[in-house]
Each structure stands twice: as C-alpha cells, then as structure tokens.
Amino acid sequence: MRVMARHRLGDFMLDVAFEGPEDGVTMLVGPSGAGKSATLAIVAGLSRPDSGVVAIGDRVLTDTAARLFVPPERRRIGIVHQEARLFPHLSVERNLRYGLVRARDRARRIEPDAVIDVLAIRHLLARRPRDLSGGERQRVALGRAMLSQPDLLLLDEPVSALDPVRRAEVLGFVADLKRRFALPMLYVTHSADEARLLGDHLVRIEQGRVTGQGSVTAMLPVREITGEVVAPGVVRIGDATMPVAGLDAPVGATVRLGW
Numbered sequence: 001m002r003v004m005a006r007h008r009l010g011d012f013m014l015d016v017a018f019e020g021p022e023d024g025v026t027m028l029v030g031p032s033g034a035g036k037s038a039t040l041a042i043v044a045g046l047s048r049p050d051s052g053v054v055a056i057g058d059r060v061l062t063d064t065a066a067r068l069f070v071p072p073e074r075r076r077i078g079i080v081h082q083e084a085r086l087f088p089h090l091s092v093e094r095n096l097r098y099g100l101v102r103a104r105d106r107a108r109r110i111e112p113d114a115v116i117d118v119l120a121i122r123h124l125l126a127r128r129p130r131d132l133s134g135g136e137r138q139r140v141a142l143g144r145a146m147l148s149q150p151d152l153l154l155l156d157e158p159v160s161a162l163d164p165v166r167r168a169e170v171l172g173f174v175a176d177l178k179r180r181f182a183l184p185m186l187y188v189t190h191s192a193d194e195a196r197l198l199g200d201h202l203v204r205i206e207q208g209r210v211t212g213q214g215s216v217t218a219m220l221p222v223r224e225i226t227g228e229v230v231a232p233g234v235v236r237i238g239d240a241t242m243p244v245a246g247l248d249a250p251v252g253a254t255v256r257l258g259w
C-alpha cells in the first residue's frame with residue numbers, strides 16, 4: 001500500500017506520505033485532529049486529494065497527476081468503523097451476504113465459511129443486530145467487510161466504542177483474521193498498546209504530517225509493563241485490554257509482562 005496526499009480542509013493542511021506492507025497491518029496513530037480520518041477518507045476514495053497517489057500493490061486507485069480516480073465502490077476496500085453500522089432490519093446472515101453480492105464478479109479468495117469460523121459467529125447467523133452485544137456486532141461488521149473480498153481492510157478505531165473486556169475479545173479476533181488471511185490492513189488507533197498487539201508497521205501522524213514511520217518493534221521499543229487481569233486470560237494495560245496466551249493468574253491479580 002502506498003499513500004501520498006496533499007489536501008486542504010479549511011485551515012487544516014494534510015500532507016502525508018507513507019507505505020505499508022502488502023500482507024500486514026499498518027497502524028496509523030496520532031492525537032485527535034491529526035488527520036487520521038482525513039487520510040482514511042482519501043484511501044477509501046470518499047475524498048479526492050488536491051494532489052496525490054493511492055495504490056494497493058499494482059492497483060493505482062488515485063493518481064491526480066494522471067487524472068485517475070477509482071470510485072469507492074470499485075476500490076475493493078472493506079471498512080470497519082467504530083460503530084458496526086449493520087443493517088438493522090436484516091439478519092446477521094443477510095448482513096454478511098450483502099458483502100458477498102457485491103463480490104460476485106470476483107474470484108473468491110476469502111471463503112465465507114472460513115470467515116464465519118474464525119470470527120465464531122455461526123451461532124449468530126439468524127439473529128438481528130439489535131440482539132447482539134457490541135462485540136458481536138463488531139465481529140459481524142468485520143465479517144461483512146471480509147466477505148466483500150477486499151484488497152485492503154480499513155479499520156477506523158474498531159474497538160474504541162467497546163468496554164475493556166469486549167475490546168480485548170474483538171482485538172483477538174482481528175489478530176486471528178490477520179493470521180488466517182494474508183490481507184493488508186490499515187488500522188487507526190490512539191492506543192500504542194493496540195499498535196503493539198496487532199501492528200507490523202506504524203505510521204505516526206501529527207498536525208497533518210507523518211512524523212515517523214517504521215516497523216512497530218522499531219517505533220515502539222519493548223518495555224516491561226504492569227497490567228491487571230480483568231477476565232481469565234485478559235489483561236488491562238493502560239487504556240487497552242488484550243488477551244495474553246498462557247496466562248493463568250486469577251482475575252484481579254497484577255502481572256508484569258514484557259511488551
């Protein structure tokens with residue numbers, strides 16, 4: 001994935017350039033108002049930069065110099081927002097199918113059954129969104145985005161509206177999707193801990209500019225941190241909660257982790 005964009009929004013000037021791995025997770029981190037959402041909108045084709053290039057692998061989606069602009073519905077980009085935005089009148093299954101219909105003209109790379117199993121949502125297929133928990137809704141939103149056979153998944157703070165335990169659970173499912181399907185993801189977050197858990201590459205953006213980029217391990221050096229066990233196998237660290245494999249400390253215990 002390659003993004004270069006200059007774009008004026010009122011008094012705000014966005015001027016970013018970064019690259020991310022084609023089969024890993026690029027974390028876009030930065031404070032509120034830094035330009036993360038504006039960048040995502042340009043990648044998704046929801047906004048056309050004053051000048052710039054957006055490409056996923058060999059597919060160029062925006063190239064202002066060449067007057068090339070692929071409209072959002074033809075970009076093969078799946079988007080997951082902070083709120084799931086499912087169709088309330090449709091069952092989970094039909095919400096998932098909605099993504100599939102749009103993908104009917106493309107070779108299937110991502111098998112619906114595999115996605116349903118990885119996200120553990122098979123038992124929810126007949127339900128309506130109102131009968132799901134917030135975490136379940138986000139898992140269905142992830143499924144719907146995956147079944148549209150995207151070349152890129154955009155995740156715009158997908159767990160920040162959830163309570164800490166659900167947040168850890170859904171983060172675990174995103175990590176499973178990453179492991180199971182080789183698909184580039186661009187993931188917006190305020191949380192360095194989410195970046196550590198999921199990210200391969202990290203792009204830091206401040207006041208409309210990229211102020212640093214590189215591998216997550218280089219950008220966020222390992223440190224020892226203290227967390228609290230909030231559910232079996234789940235630790236809260238600062239503002240993030242996450243699953244920790246092999247953890248047998250009881251709920252309420254304080255644990256130290258290399259991170």
Ligand SMILES: Nc1ncnc2c1ncn2[C@@H]1O[C@H](COP(=O)(O)OP(=O)(O)OP(=O)(O)O)[C@@H](O)[C@H]1O
Nearest residue numbers: 009010011012030031032033034035036037038039
């Ligand atoms: N249509 C617009 N007109 C004028 N200014 C805009 C417009 N859209 C966004 N901005 C400004 O651009 C800046 C970047 O906004 P953006 O939403 O991309 O930030 P962000 O990093 O996503 O923040 P947050 O983490 O709070 O979501 C902000 O100062 C915002 O007020």
